[in-house]
Amino acid sequence: MDEQKANVRSVERALDILLCFTDATDLGLSEISSRLSLHKSTVHRLLATLENKGFLIRDVQTEKYRLGFRIWELSANLTHNDDPATLLLPEMERLRDLVEETISLYVRDGNERIRIQAVQSRQPIRRVAPIGARMPLAVGASSKVLVAYDEPHVLEQVLNDPDWPEYVNREAYVEQLDQIKRLGFATSVEERELGTAAVAVPIFNRNGQLVASIAASGPSNRLTPEKMSEYAPYIMEAAYRMGKMMK
Incomplete structure (x- = not known):
């Protein structure tokens, strides 16, 4: 390997190390080495x-x-005017106070969605939503909204994902997407985690382009199908206001 390629590889590995902290607060040498399959030295x-x-x-x-x-x-030098995680935070807080559940903002990255912002519910029992978490697009209310x-090519890409979970029926998934487009929102009950439910809607910018998904999530015994249908119009209204704030 020539010197230039070696330098690029070192940069890639350094960035991989930093990315290990997207789902962990602190990590030791052995943990990082194991995650990246690299020698400890x-x-x-x-x-x-x-x-x-x-x-670090x-x-x-x-x-x-x-x-x-x-x-x-x-991160302090992000262009806040264009950063939805910062720009939409006040609206997310307002929505949280209205429905009294955790509010999350998601964007699509390949065949995954990323939670880029979250406002935790004030309820004693609540859904805790860590920022930066990545989730597959095959399950979950926000995943289905983003697809x-x-x-159309995004749907094909997701359906052909080699990591598609065997327990999810592709035909039923496509039918759910059609229903979501008719209703304007998506729901999920215990699709990813036992005891949790969510209702999500799309956010379109002023040009009509899909930019994100906004979701309310909480315990499934409190966020029932009836409650999700009740909250959906509030979330859709908030999403409309959010979209008008984005270019």
Whole structure:
């Protein structure tokens, strides 16, 4: 491998290390090495570089790493006018107070959806929605919304995903998408997690383009099908206001 390719590979591996922290607060050398299937010596060298540059912080007692302040410095310079996670937060908080359930904002990335913002319910028993979580598009109310209202090639791409779960019937899935487009919203009950339910609607920008999905989620014994149908118009109204805020 020539020097240029080696340098590119090192950058890729360093970024892979940072991405390990999308679903974990702190990780040790062995955990990161196992996740990336890399030798500990290689990971140790990259961790030292990331720590030196301020992207990671090492706890001297536990020998575990967590994201450093340099990450937050970078995020502070996001263009907030174009960032839906920031721009739509006040509307999400207003919706949370209206339906009293956790509100999440999702975008599609390939054959996954990513939660880019969340406002937790104030209920004692609530759905906790971590920001940055990735989920498949085969199940879940927001997943089906993001596929139903996107271009036809997205549906084909999702249906042909080699990681499509065997327990999900493709024909039934397509029928659900047709129903979602007729109703204007999607619901799910215990499709991903036992005891949870969600209702989701699409967000279109001022040009009519699908940009995200907004969902209310909570315990399935409280967020019943009847309640979800009751809340759907409120969420659709909020989504309409959100869309008018986006270019």
